[in-house]
Amino acid sequence: MKKLVSVLLAAGLLASVALFAGCNDGVKIEGDFSKEATAEEVTQLAETIAANTGWFEEEAGYGWTLTADQDMSVRYVSGEESMSVKGTAELDLGIVTLPQQAMSGKVKMEAKAEGTEVGGAADMAVDGSVYLGTDGLYIDGSVKMTEGANVTEKNGKYVYPSSLLSSLGIGSMIPTPGEFVEGLSGVLETESIKVYIDDSGDEIKVKMSADIPALMEDLADGVLGEVPEIAQIVEALESDACDVYFSFRKEGGLLTGYGYVVDMSIPETTVEGEGQAVTLSCDYDQSFWFLYEEVTIEVPEDLASYQPVSDEPSVDVVG
16 A cells, blocks of 8 residues: 555656646747757846845736636556546636735636545535635635535535635745746756746746656656656656746846646556556646736625625535
């Protein structure tokens, strides 16, 4: 079982590193990325970012639009243990902090799981509109959860404590200047990632393009080399392109955009361990964009009708 866990953790790590993987469909930060930057230019870029003091300085009426689409499936079988997970997510949000923190938009997510780890089958679906005000996070929509024969379903308008936003991790989705500098420093140490810089306009636009299979082979030979199963997973990994984008203003250093697109897969592969074999497959497709622009927050006209979570009626459970 411990060997199985290590293999699954390896698969999860692959998905995490794949945040630096992507295809060119739906790119929202456009520039002239025809010429690869030299090591000196990458070093200068890192120094410029490190000196930025206005990375997140917002202006009244401006904020962030967050759009994301994700489609994922993972499957593994090992002896009598099995798990199959499929999930989709769509986010379309506007976020501002001036004159006060607020957010509004649409959220749609669905996840389904089947296998021994969930006692047969389980799924969850969320679909609705959200608004973050000074006194809470308002959700108008539906939530449905199924576990075996038990079904929990809610439809309506609810208000949650605004601290719920921190648990969603939205603020941590945008890298800090230090994280970008650290990433660029790592780029200089590998041939698997190339950097392209367009500084022809008022903004500096950057594209980081990686050869994911080659990058993962480097990691497997180094940091991950103590887990032999990872080499088998890396060998099966497929990804056509690997791109991350960001942009910031030359004057003041304000971050104006950050995004990536992911398109990777692991065809059905059997990983041989010590006395245990795991057959797994994975497909992961995601686009994710934060863009700094004018944002209009849509405030529901009937906030008073939203029901506090603490006053929720008992939930109907079937099964």
